[in-house]
Every structure is written in C-alpha cells, then in structure tokens.
Amino acid sequence: MNILAFESTCDETAVSVVRDGRTVLSDAILSQADMHALYGGVVPEIASRKHVEAISALTDRALAEAQLTRGDIDAVAVSYAPGLIGAVLVGVSFAKSVAYALNVPLIPVHHIRGHIAANYLAFPELKPPFLALAISGGNTLIVDVKDYTDMEILGATRDDAAGECFDKAARVLGLPYPGGKPMDALAQQSKGGKYDLPRAHVSGSELDMSFSGLKTAVVNLAHNAQQKGEALDEAALARDFTQAVSDELVPRAVLALRQTGRKVIAAAGGVAANSIIRAQLEQACRAEGATLYLPPLRLCGDNGAMIGAQAYYEYLAGNTAQLDLNAFATMDLNETGF
Numbered sequence: 001m002n003i004l005a006f007e008s009t010c011d012e013t014a015v016s017v018v019r020d021g022r023t024v025l026s027d028a029i030l031s032q033a034d035m036h037a038l039y040g041g042v043v044p045e046i047a048s049r050k051h052v053e054a055i056s057a058l059t060d061r062a063l064a065e066a067q068l069t070r071g072d073i074d075a076v077a078v079s080y081a082p083g084l085i086g087a088v089l090v091g092v093s094f095a096k097s098v099a100y101a102l103n104v105p106l107i108p109v110h111h112i113r114g115h116i117a118a119n120y121l122a123f124p125e126l127k128p129p130f131l132a133l134a135i136s137g138g139n140t141l142i143v144d145v146k147d148y149t150d151m152e153i154l155g156a157t158r159d160d161a162a163g164e165c166f167d168k169a170a171r172v173l174g175l176p177y178p179g180g181k182p183m184d185a186l187a188q189q190s191k192g193g194k195y196d197l198p199r200a201h202v203s204g205s206e207l208d209m210s211f212s213g214l215k216t217a218v219v220n221l222a223h224n225a226q227q228k229g230e231a232l233d234e235a236a237l238a239r240d241f242t243q244a245v246s247d248e249l250v251p252r253a254v255l256a257l258r259q260t261g262r263k264v265i266a267a268a269g270g271v272a273a274n275s276i277i278r279a280q281l282e283q284a285c286r287a288e289g290a291t292l293y294l295p296p297l298r299l300c301g302d303n304g305a306m307i308g309a310q311a312y313y314e315y316l317a318g319n320t321a322q323l324d325l326n327a328f329a330t331m332d333l334n335e336t337g338f
C-alpha cells in the first residue's frame with residue numbers, strides 16, 4: 001500500500017511516500033528554520049505562508065523521487081495534531097484536496113505517534129509492545145506503545161518540552177535557532193561540572209517531568225553574568241545544561257521500564273538527536289538489560305516518512321477520516337479528533 005504523507009505542523013514542510021508502513025520510497029523536506037532564525041524562533045504566520053508556497057512542489061518531488069504517478073497512490077495521510085494551528089491547517093487542507101481528487105482514503109495521524117513510528121522505518125524488527133521516549137520541540141512524553149494504535153502516556157512534562165528548553169537556553173547563549181544542534185556541538189567541548197542547575201521532581205508522579213525551572217535558571221544565570229560583566233564558560237554551561245536535561249529524562253525512562261516490565265524502549269523526536277542524551281540512554285539501557293532503539297538523526301526531526309509509517313497502521317485499524325477533518329493545535333496522543 002503506497003501512502004502519500006504530509007507533515008506541516010511546525011517549520012518543516014514534508015511530503016513522503018511510504019510503502020506498507022516500513023519502506024520509504026521518497027522523503028521530500030523543506031525546512032524553514034533559516035528564515036525563523038532571523039527572529040530567534042518560529043513565527044507562526046510566516047510558517048503557514050511558507051507551507052502554502054512549498055507543499056505543492058514538494059508533492060511533485062515526492063512522487064517523482066518515488067518513481068510513482070498519482071494513480072499509484074492508495075491513500076493520503078496527514079499530521080493533523082498537535083502543532084501551530086495555521087501551519088497544521090495548510091497540510092490538512094492540502095491533503096484533503098489530494099484525497100478528494102484521487103478518490104482515496106484520508107488517514108489523520110497524530111504528530112507524536114508519527115515520531116514514534118519513525119522507528120519502524122529504521123528498525124524492521126521493531127514491533128509493539130515497547131516504551132517510547134518522545135522528546136521533541138513541543139512535547140516530552142514517556143509512552144507505553146501497547147500496540148500500533150493503542151498507547152498510554154505514562155509520564156509527561158508538566159510545563160515546557162525538552163526541545164523548547166534547549167532552544168531558549170541556546171538563545172541566551174547567543175546560539176542560532178533551532179538551538180538544540182548548536183548546543184550539542186558546544187556541550188561536546190566541555191566536561192562541565194561548573195554550573196549547578198536544578199533538577200525537577202513532580203511529587204506523587206515519578207514519571208512526570210518539568211523543564212521550566214531549568215530554563216529559567218539558565219536564563220537568569222546568563223543575565224546575571226551579563227549584568228555583572230562576568231564572562232560565562234559557555235561550553236561548560238551547555239554541558240551542564242544538557243546533563244540536567246538528561247537527568248530529567250534518562251532515569252525516568254529506566255523507571256518506566258522497571259514499572260512496566262517492558263524490555264524495549266525507542267527514542268523519538270528532535271531531542272533524541274542529542275549526542276549526550278543518546279550516549280546516556282545507551283549506557284542506562286545496557287545496565288538495565290533493555291534493548292534501546294535510537295533512530296538515525298534524519299528520522300529524529302520532523303519528516304513526512306514518519307507520518308506515512310504510522311498512517312499504515314492507523315489505516316489497518318480503520319482510522320480513516322471524512323473530508324470534514326479538522327486540524328488541532330493540541331491533542332493527547334490517545335485522543336482522536338475525527
């Protein structure tokens with residue numbers, strides 16, 4: 001089954017063709033990050049407008065790279081929640097038009113389910129049940145993937161997402177948006193151990209997380225140093241900050257493995273590209289005797305292929321929508337909006 005999949009929830013316009021949920025035939029992506037970097041973060045209206053401009057040409061490119069014609073497409077999938085609403089609406093409207101024109105089923109896909117499904121593309125042997133640590137720019141979740149379309153949230157951030165925290169910390173260090181990747185490079189230049197940053201604990205809820213205190217601590221630290229005219233050891237701060245994020249994530253991932261008795265965990269989302277978090281997850285899972293799946297870097301960030309992968313399983317479960325499908329800015333990954 002060839003699924004034409006659309007992703008436009010933030011600042012990447014992406015169109016992909018995926019066969020039977022596991023094989024990527026094409027994966028066309030246009031990132032707007034350079035444009036938003038001028039403003040230090042994503043400007044929602046610019047994001048929507050850039051999606052409008054790019055999505056049609058990217059669709060042609062995705063079909064050409066897959067060496068398919070429109071008649072070879074069996075279904076259309078779209079990331080319909082959560083995200084910047086104007087941006088999501090572009091993908092949803094376009095996908096609906098394509099499904100209408102081709103007279104094929106329309107499959108709505110939750111963006112975070114898509115991130116988790118990126119692992120199916122990289123690891124053919126991976127099948128539920130397993131745990132997922134979904135760490136992106138807008139979400140931070142520990143999920144029990146009981147089946148392809150049956151998921152339970154075991155833990156979540158109570159405030160900011162890990163990626164949002166990376167981006168804000170990077171900004172006060174003068175690094176470009178999106179800040180995760182340059183923070184990663186900077187952190188690798190230091191062993192850290194210089195700055196004492198907070199670790200959050202959500203009482204009564206061991207698997208929940210919080211990043212806003214850490215974000216504020218880094219912002220205050222940088223501003224105080226600036227006001228006093230003191231130089232910051234930026235590499236050490238990046239390293240200590242990353243360690244604080246990792247300390248929020250890795251022990252909770254291990255705890256979730258213990259609590260559920262699962263032996264397999266997959267990472268997902270842009271922050272799963274972080275080299276220090278990857279290494280510490282590997283170490284912790286090895287010590288725990290658990291199998292860890294870490295998607296290749298190109299599948300960690302937003303892409304259309306992950307939407308096409310999850311869409312196949314949504315289709316098999318009967319989760320198709322009519323052409324009155326709407327877009328949603330927020331939605332839990334075990335809810336549906338159609």
Ligand code: KG4
Nearest residue numbers: 136137138163180184270271273274301302
């Ligand atoms: O999954 P993603 O591409 O978009 C969302 O669905 O949100 O994640 C983007 C986030 C950004 O906050 C970005 O700074 C972060 O992932 N990121 C990283 C790294 N690469 C991207 N964070 C830490 N280390 C990285 N190497």
